[in-house]
Amino acid sequence: GNSVTQMEGPVTLSEEAFLTINCTYTATGYPSLFWYVQYPGEGLQLLLKATKADDKGSNKGFEATYRKETTSFHLEKGSVQVSDSAVYFCALNRNYGGSQGNLIFGKGTKLSVKP
Amino acid sequence: DSGVTQTPKHLITATGQRVTLRCSPRSGDLSVYWYQQSLDQGLQFLIQYYNGEERAKGNILERFSAQQFPDLHSELNLSSLELGDSALYFCASSAGQGLDSPLHFGNGTRLTVT
Numbered sequence: 001g002n003s004v005t006q007m008e009g010p011v012t013l014s015e016e017a018f019l020t021i022n023c024t025y026t027a028t029g030y031p032s033l034f035w036y037v038q039y040p041g042e043g044l045q046l047l048l049k050a051t052k053a054d055d056k057g058s059n060k061g062f063e064a065t066y067r068k069e070t071t072s073f074h075l076e077k078g079s080v081q082v083s084d085s086a087v088y089f090c091a092l093n094r095n096y097g098g099s100q101g102n103l104i105f106g107k108g109t110k111l112s113v114k115p
Numbered sequence: 116d117s118g119v120t121q122t123p124k125h126l127i128t129a130t131g132q133r134v135t136l137r138c139s140p141r142s143g144d145l146s147v148y149w150y151q152q153s154l155d156q157g158l159q160f161l162i163q164y165y166n167g168e169e170r171a172k173g174n175i176l177e178r179f180s181a182q183q184f185p186d187l188h189s190e191l192n193l194s195s196l197e198l199g200d201s202a203l204y205f206c207a208s209s210a211g212q213g214l215d216s217p218l219h220f221g222n223g224t225r226l227t228v229t
Contacts, residue, residue, distance in 0.1 A: 043117055043207070043219075043222050044207075044220040049217075089158065102160050102163065108158075
């Protein structure tokens with residue numbers, strides 16, 4: 001079946017460090033891939049997405065490339081800030097019927113950035 | 116602020132009881148989704164409604180039911196509650212159903228079953 005595996009946290013970095021959060025997936029067909037972010041006490045927010053192989057999603061300095069050959073969608077940011085501290089979720093949706101709602105999420109990776 | 120409102124924020128109840136969680140979607144959004152977030156299962160999709168009709172079903176237990184009303188707000192009903200139902204329940208909304216309609220999540224209702 002469809003599943004998402006992301007690296008377990010917590011991840012603790014110093015401000016301006018380079019961030020990578022690994023995400024791999026298993027899916028039939030051609031899924032769309034997403035990264036969502038959850039700040040403390042809030043709901044999830046869409047950070048970026050990619051809908052086909054080799055697409056690069058980017059937003060707020062974060063980026064991720066849809067790699068079909070390695071079934072991966074790793075999240076990267078060149079220089080993290082304290083305000084990036086949050087839980088990051090990788091997710092997929094099969095392109096079946098187009099509904100984005102039936103998202104399959106990874107377990108989440110908590111990122112803490114120290115000044 | 117996502118524009119999605121969930122009430123109540125916290126709910127504490129006993130096993131065997133029934134509760135109703137309420138969600139008001141963003142103005143103009145026709146789709147409403149319910150998700151359950153627990154420590155052991157992570158985030159799981161429960162059910163989706165679009166303009167009052169059920170459109171997709173995920174891992175929703177038979178003890179749980181939902182509906183979307185004509186004014187587009189939605190309610191999730193949880194009955195015969197068990198300790199394992201303790202979780203954070205999120206509602207999300209989107210304008211349409213396609214991939215170009217991002218989901219906007221509320222801040223969740225934390226349910227504690229004692």
